[in-house]
Each structure stands twice: as structure tokens, then as C-alpha cells.
Amino acid sequence: MTLPSTPGLGFKPEHFPKIRDRRGAVGFYEVHAENYMGAGGAPHAMLEDLHQDHAISIHGVGLSIGGAGPLDTDHLNRLRQVLERHQPESFSEHLAWSSHGAAWLNDLLPLPYTDQTLATICAHIDQTQSVLGRRMLLENPATYVTFDDSTWAETDFLTEIARRTGCGLLLDVNNVFVSATNHRTDPRAYLAAFPLKHVGEIHLAGHEAEDLPDGPLLIDSHSRPVADPVWTLYAEVIARTGPLPSLVEWDNDVPDFETLIAEAARAGTILKGALRGARDVRAA
Amino acid sequence: MSVQPDPHAAMQARFHDALWVQATPDGLGPQEALDRRFLVYRNNVQHGLSSALSQRFPVIERLVGTEFFKAMARVFAASHPPQSPVMIDWGGDFPAFLAAFEPVAKLPYLPDVARLELARGHAYHAADASVADPSALAAGDPSDLCLILAPSVRAYRSDWPAVSIWALNQPGAQQTPLPQGPQFALIARTRGYDVPVLALDAAQHAVLCRLIAGEPLGRAAAGTDPTAILTLLLQHGLISSIEGDTP
Numbered sequence: 266m267t268l269p270s271t272p273g274l275g276f277k278p279e280h281f282p283k284i285r286d287r288r289g290a291v292g293f294y295e296v297h298a299e300n301y302m303g304a305g306g307a308p309h310a311m312l313e314d315l316h317q318d319h320a321i322s323i324h325g326v327g328l329s330i331g332g333a334g335p336l337d338t339d340h341l342n343r344l345r346q347v348l349e350r351h352q353p354e355s356f357s358e359h360l361a362w363s364s365h366g367a368a369w370l371n372d373l374l375p376l377p378y379t380d381q382t383l384a385t386i387c388a389h390i391d392q393t394q395s396v397l398g399r400r401m402l403l404e405n406p407a408t409y410v411t412f413d414d415s416t417w418a419e420t421d422f423l424t425e426i427a428r429r430t431g432c433g434l435l436l437d438v439n440n441v442f443v444s445a446t447n448h449r450t451d452p453r454a455y456l457a458a459f460p461l462k463h464v465g466e467i468h469l470a471g472h473e474a475e476d477l478p479d480g481p482l483l484i485d486s487h488s489r490p491v492a493d494p495v496w497t498l499y500a501e502v503i504a505r506t507g508p509l510p511s512l513v514e515w516d517n518d519v520p521d522f523e524t525l526i527a528e529a530a531r532a533g534t535i536l537k538g539a540l541r542g543a544r545d546v547r548a549a
Numbered sequence: 550m551s552v553q554p555d556p557h558a559a560m561q562a563r564f565h566d567a568l569w570v571q572a573t574p575d576g577l578g579p580q581e582a583l584d585r586r587f588l589v590y591r592n593n594v595q596h597g598l599s600s601a602l603s604q605r606f607p608v609i610e611r612l613v614g615t616e617f618f619k620a621m622a623r624v625f626a627a628s629h630p631p632q633s634p635v636m637i638d639w640g641g642d643f644p645a646f647l648a649a650f651e652p653v654a655k656l657p658y659l660p661d662v663a664r665l666e667l668a669r670g671h672a673y674h675a676a677d678a679s680v681a682d683p684s685a686l687a688a689g690d691p692s693d694l695c696l697i698l699a700p701s702v703r704a705y706r707s708d709w710p711a712v713s714i715w716a717l718n719q720p721g722a723q724q725t726p727l728p729q730g731p732q733f734a735l736i737a738r739t740r741g742y743d744v745p746v747l748a749l750d751a752a753q754h755a756v757l758c759r760l761i762a763g764e765p766l767g768r769a770a771a772g773t774d775p776t777a778i779l780t781l782l783l784q785h786g787l788i789s790s791i792e793g794d795t796p
Contacts, residue, residue, distance in 0.1 A: 409586040
């Protein structure tokens with residue numbers, strides 16, 4: 266049970282009738298786990314319908330794996346129930362924290378990369394994979410600040426998490442570009458150091474930009490088309506890895522379904538090019 | 550023995566506290582425009598929670614205006630943050646917050662409109678249920694029968710004309726004069742996953758409350774004719790089973 270190495274789209278309920286008219290327009294749809302934690306009704310019915318013709322990725326935004334405190338076991342059990350009910354082809358979460366004490370903050374917040382946070386996160390992922398009874402993917406964050414306390418590079422940190430816990434990784438190429446631009450580092454150096462063999466899914470999204478005195482500040486807004494430099498980095502990754510499940514996320518100022526399909530098709534062209542490239546290598 | 554310091558927890562506490570005040574926490578970089586960078590997180594948290602609240606309470610937002618709603622949502626989110634990542638569970642305290650929030654004291658019907666919007670949200674996400682074969686109601690004397698209603702069914706009452714206020718603030722609504730309160734409604738999810746607000750009169754509302762409480766049809770009707778409420782329930786598939794003394 267894995268996602269197909271095709272383009273996928275974030276599911277927008279307002280597009281459900283169009284999606285039914287164009288079944289199979291993309292290979293998979295992704296939903297946020299927390300939107301499917303009600304008892305019944307339209308959300309579950311739509312997801313079941315989608316799953317008949319497409320693979321499903323359930324993407325959590327609320328587990329706070331990067332939190333200093335213990336995981337919320339009630340939430341972990343809710344996740345287990347959603348996964349048991351819908352049997353998705355993939356489950357993923359974030360290298361981030363989003364709750365403090367009992368309060369949930371509705372954002373993916375950054376953390377220092379230290380021996381201590383590494384041990385905490387690995388324990389949280391071990392617990393998650395054990396309760397859910399499956400391997401999860403962990404997504405690299407888009408960040409706007411760094412931490413003086415950090416002693417690990419993010420790529421080394423993710424490599425070590427994957428090694429210790431056996432989890433896979435979700436490589437968000439837009440997040441790589443946003444973070445590297447914001448921290449005045451090189452996204453290609455990041456991708457060269459990224460443990461691509463653990464990547465089970467790619468995310469692509471649009472960002473907003475504003476000018477700081479010394480350069481741009483990019484904000485991971487999911488409100489625009491994927492930027493050209495991000496497409497270029499994505500093509501370079503796919504040339505190294507071969508085709509991977511590749512999701513286009515567009516969550517704010519959502520355009521019509523045809524625009525989303527066109528974005529997904531752009532990923533599809535790059536994926537097909539990688540397949541042709543692989544055949545050419547074998548034929549040579 | 551001294552307690553081991555926990556730098557991760559300490560950093561997170563400083564970061565969290567700074568989300569609600571105008572100060573960037575220590576220990577962050579890069580120094581270039583650091584306040585602006587940290588502001589992205591403060592904006593994301595505050596905007597994210599405000600947007601989530603406006604999705605749950607669109608008519609409250611319409612009644613007070615978007616800018617006012619955003620400011621009020623920030624006050625609510627800081628004092629009543631979500632207690633879990635399941636946002637459909639957030640906002641239960643919002644009617645009580647509105648009742649006590651001085652700047653909206655001149656709009657005393659807001660808490661009731663908020664309760665209506667909460668009831669619609671609960672109905673939208675309520676558990677699925679089967680739909681009963683209605684023929685049992687037609688066979689013989691139905692007064693001893695108990696109707697098990699769908700989990701989405703809510704009986705709603707307001708001392709204000711909150712049902713009309715809600716309806717007048719739906720997209721494309723015809724502007725009509727506002728009646729005097731109180732008002733009553735049946736709120737439930739239909740087969741097509743809509744959640745209509747179906748106006749009732751006081752007697753129908755009382756019958757519905759007794760049916761929800763599990764009283765048999767005869768006692769629930771209490772001398773009134775329950776046909777109208779039964780018709781609504783049947784029309785929208787809201788009776789999930791019919792139980793009673795089978796002869």
C-alpha cells in the first residue's frame with residue numbers, strides 16, 4: 266500500500282463535483298487528518314468516494330511531534346481511528362510543534378536541532394509508528410528563524426531521525442527553497458545533503474515574498490502557483506531519484522479545479538521526463 | 550539533587566509566550582530583521598485561529614464586520630485557545646464569551662446566533678445513521694412507539710429572533726422585516742449533507758424536545774397534533790429507527 270509515483274493534489278471539498286467528473290485526473294489526493302475527526306457526515310463520505318478511484322494520503326498537522334512535552338495520546342488515538350477507517354496509502358506529519366500545554370496553536374512552529382530534541386522526536390515517532398501500526402513520513406519545515414542552540418544541520422537531523430526510527434521522509438521542495446532563501450543558504454547544498462533514499466513523497470507549493478533590507482523573506486503561504494526555481498529544484502531531485510509521488514498544495518486563495526490540474530500536469534511532465542531518462546540510460 | 554534544566558521546554562515556553570506579545574524571544578537568529586521574521590509566526594498563529602473561528606461562525610462575522618471579528622477572534626483565541634487540533638471541537642465557549650464581551654453588549658442576540666451556528670456545525674459532523682422504514686407509524690396506534698432520531702438532530706430555541714437573523718444573513722437572502730422573538734427550529738443534516746434550519750413553533754419545539762428525550766410518541770405529543778414535526782423528520786430521513794411494543 267503506497268502512493269503512486271504520479272502527481273497528486275490537496276483535496277478541496279468545493280471541487281468534489283469536478284473531481285467526480287474527472288476521476289483519475291491525478292493519481293492521489295491528500296487530506297489533513299484533523300478535518301476527518303468528526304463522527305460522520307459529508308467529509309467521510311467524500312473521502313470514501315475519492316478513495317474508490319484514487320490513492321489517499323492522510324497528512325497530520327496537529328500531532329506536535331516536535332513538542333518538548335509528551336504526545337497527546339487522545340490525539341494519537343483519533344489518528345489511529347481515522348487511519349483504520351480510511352486505510353490511506355500514506356500517513357505523514359511534520360518536523361514541528363503546534364501545541365503548548367493544552368493549547369493548540371494551529372501553526373507549524375520551529376525547533377532547535379540538538380541531541381535533546383533529536384531524542385525527544387525519535388521517541389515521539391517511535392510511539393506514533395507503534396500506535397498507528399505503520400511507517401510514517403516526516404516533512405521538512407519552512408522556517409523563518411534559526412535557533413542559537415542548534416548543533417545539527419537540518420539535513421543531518423532528518424537523516425538521523427530516519428535512521429533511528431525507520432520513518433520515511435516527505436521532502437517539501439518549496440519548504441527547502443523558502444528556508445534556504447530566508448537563511449541565505451544554498452538550496453542545492455541542502456538537497457545534496459538530504460537523504461533522498463528515504464523520501465516517500467514530494468510536496469510542491471507556492472509562496473509569497475517580501476523584501477527585507479538584506480534580501481527577500483519568503484512565506485510558505487500555499488496561496489499561489491509553484492515558483493519557477495522550485496520547479497527547477499524539483500526536476501533536479503526527480504532526475505536523481507526517479508519518479509516519486511508529487512503533491513501540489515494550494516490551500517489559500519484556492520483557484521478553480523482546472524488551474525490545479527494544470528499545476529499537477531506540470532509535475533507530471535517532469536515525472537515522465539525522469540522515466541524517459543531512466544529508459545535512455547538503460548538503453549545506452 | 551537539582552532538577553535537570555530542560556532547554557527545549559524552556560525555549561518552547563518563551564516562543565509560545567512571545568506569540569501573544571510584541572517581543573521576539575531570545576535565542577533566535579538570523580539577526581537581520583529578526584522581529585519581522587518572528588512576526589510571521591505570530592501572524593500565522595493569530596490569523597490561523599481567527600480564520601478557523603470565522604469558518605465556524607460566518608454569520609457572527611457578517612453581523613459585526615470582518616475587521617471587528619478578526620480583533621475579537623484574537624481576544625477569544627488568546628483567552629480560550631483550542632484544546633485540541635480538532636478545530637470542529639473549538640468554539641463551544643464562544644456564545645458565553647460573546648455574552649460577556651463588553652464591545653458587543655449592544656447586540657444581545659449574538660450568543661444565540663452563535664449557538665445556532667455551533668448546532669449546525671455539530672449536525673454537519675454528527676455520526677451517520679440508518680433511516681427507518683416509516684410504515685410502522687401508519688400501522689395501528691403509534692402513540693406507544695419510540696422514535697430514535699438521527700444523531701444530527703438538534704432542537705433549537707432562542708429568546709431573540711435568531712433564526713430569522715441567521716436566515717437574513719445567508720447569501721442571496723431576501724431582506725424582510727425581522728419578527729419578534731422567541732424563535733424555535735429543528736437543525737439537522739439531510740440526506741444530501743445540507744444542514745437546514747427548519748423553523749418550528751413553540752408547541753412543535755416542545756414535541757421535538759420530548760422525542761429527543763426518548764418519550765413515546767403519545768406522551769411526546771402531549772395532546773397536540775405531532776403530524777407537522779413527524780412530516781419534517783420523515784421528509785429529511787431523520788428517524789433512524791422506530792421502536793415499541795410489537796403486538
